[in-house]
Amino acid sequence: MDTSSKPAMNAEVDPQTLQVGIRPAQIATSLILVTLLAALGMSAFRNADARDRETEFLSTVEETATLVISAQRDSLAFIDAIDDWRDNSRNIDSVWPAYENLTGHLDQIDASDEIAKSVISPTYLSAVTELESAVKAQNTTSDAINNARATILRESRGWLTTYQTTAVAELKELSENRATNERNQAVLLLASLALSVWLLSWIAISVARTYRKARVIISQEESKVVSARSALRHASDQLSYQAHHDSLTGLPNRVALMENLSIALNEKAQQPVTVFFCDLDRFKVVNDSLGHAIGDELLIEAAVRLASAVREQDFVARFGGDEFVVVCTDIEDNAAALRMAERITRALSKPFDMHGDEAFIGVSIGIATSRIDSTANQMLRDADIAMYRAKALPGAHIEVFDITADSYSVRFDTENALRRAINNNQLLLHWQPIVNLKNGQAHTLEALVRWDRPGAGILLPAEFMGIAEDSGLIVELGRWVISAACSAAALTDDRSVAVNVSARQLRDIRFVDDLREILAESGLPPERLILEVTEHTVIDSAVVNAPLRRVRELGVRVALDDFGTGYSSLGLLNRLPVDIVKLDRAFVREITTNEPNQAIVKALVQLTAALNMMLIVEGVESDAQRKTLRSLGVLHGQGYWFGQPEPGRILTK
Ligand code: C2E
Ligand code: CA
Ligand code: CA
16 A cells, blocks of 8 residues: 555645556455455355255154164064063964064164164174074074074164264264354454455545545646646736837837727717827937937937826827827817927927936927827828928927828829829839748748839838728739739749738728639639738728638638737637738847747747647847747748848749
8 A cells, every 4th residue: 555655735746646546456455355255155155055964964863763763662572572472382473573563674774874774783683683583493492592682682772872872973073064164154254344344445545545636636737727827818918018018118109009099089089189299309310329228218218208298198109219199188279289299399308318418309299180080090190291391390399280281282192193003013022031940941922012103212011001001092002912922923933922911901892702813813822822911900800800711711821910019819819710920020129138028929839839820920130039039939930130021033042
């Protein structure tokens, strides 16, 4: 029996030590018990047998004793008849019946049991024979007759006693045998009982001990699950925090700003929303001359001053670089807006103490106020346009967006130019490799659209995608991109091609049909095409889920782009119709040193593996980052380290 390990409720128990079931020693004991029980059964049979034999013996004795008594009586009767005959020779007639009776009984005794047989001696029998011959010879007087007569009397007198004594001795022996047998049986019974009790308690104790251990192991496992769950939740929270905050200043970031502004516009439709787009004036100079570290300090200080210049209920975000945005929901009119802008200007115009050097940083502010149907994108663009005007106009630091002067013509021009661009072959694709981090091989190329705008050079998506989205031109533009990408990919090797698709495109009713047509025309196998959609696209609208599922039915894979910048819930991943997750480059920037980010990447590696998804990490810019990612288990990456987006020749490499 194992008495060595007594598990305490809180001590770690190794599941290996959990032996369920009965041990070999217990099996051996059970075998002994079975043997004992078998012996007990045998002895019970023997006992019954002995009892039967005793009963049988007693009834034989009863019968034979009667015979012996009869023979004794017959002997006397025979002697009496002989005496009669000797007194009067005419009385011979009664001798023969007496003789017959006697020999009849003697024959019966002879045929019955051994004891009775042993009682009748040969001497007696020869005396009877002698008397018979004397009678036959009519000799009434010889000595031989007297002797025979005396022998018969003497011998027959002791028969019953002898018989009884011998029978009793025999019976005693039988009873003693039986008693011994019964004693053995009792001993066997007791032993079996004791052994059963012992075995049962032994098994009960082992089972109880195993049960206790199992309970400990179960609670251990449960607490492991709980802590794994909370680690995942923690990583998820962290991810969501990081996705919504700027790591340098701790202010909400662009994603948080967009969410907050959209909510403000939706919820407070009757109340005007005012956006202040603030851009530091001489930041670039300070940053370049005093270095990035001082530049970072300055940005932090600017963030602190900005936050304390506005009121509790106002929302401040870092938009990027040296741009900050303030959102207010209760500014009554232009005058109030200008007063708020002045406060911000005052706060940021005081000199910044940069380790003994005084830096004078000004700020330019563009103000936009919401109109009916304003969107977050459009308000920010309006405020941005006003800010540019503020910067460009000498002496003006604050400008209010003016719909007639600022936007309309610019937008209209761009929109028209973009519309023409699609038909006039001004769009082109650049390709960026997605590689296997282990062997460096590029297995996929991402197509990134560019606009070669006459007189403006090659424009990046950031410069025209907004207008393409707002005007709906994105549908046509996107179709061109997919078609161009598929045709180019079909002509080349077996690498896959990834194309970015926006929500507006997916909502287009013809999207899936167009896609099927493009695939057929280009001859590109569907499994070599990947459509990239952002997290917002997938989560925001239930409408895009259906087309995405149909896309996957075609055999085309779907990638979740810029993961970590949207709602960022790890828990949501398994419910989305995607095959690939692309972690946004925000998580890679400090991956070599930032432990929370490492934890997020690790959690994501495990989660995507469990969900059978491919994980690609974006924005890998150095070998150190690549190595860290490798050590965290990441298999696929994309970024300047492996290759910048380049024109078509990359495909034919
Ligand atoms: P994205 O899909 O996340 O594409 C990757 C962007 O990150 C590209 O910018 C690329 O040049 C940049 N990038 C790649 N590696 C690195 C790196 O190591 N470090 C840094 N800092 N950046 C890197 P790009 O070409 O300006 O595209 C910007 C975004 O425009 C894309 O982001 C995508 O969302 C969108 N886009 C591009 N082409 C299309 C298109 O055809 N259709 C749609 N709907 N959107 C597109
Ligand atoms: Ca992409
Ligand atoms: Ca991306």
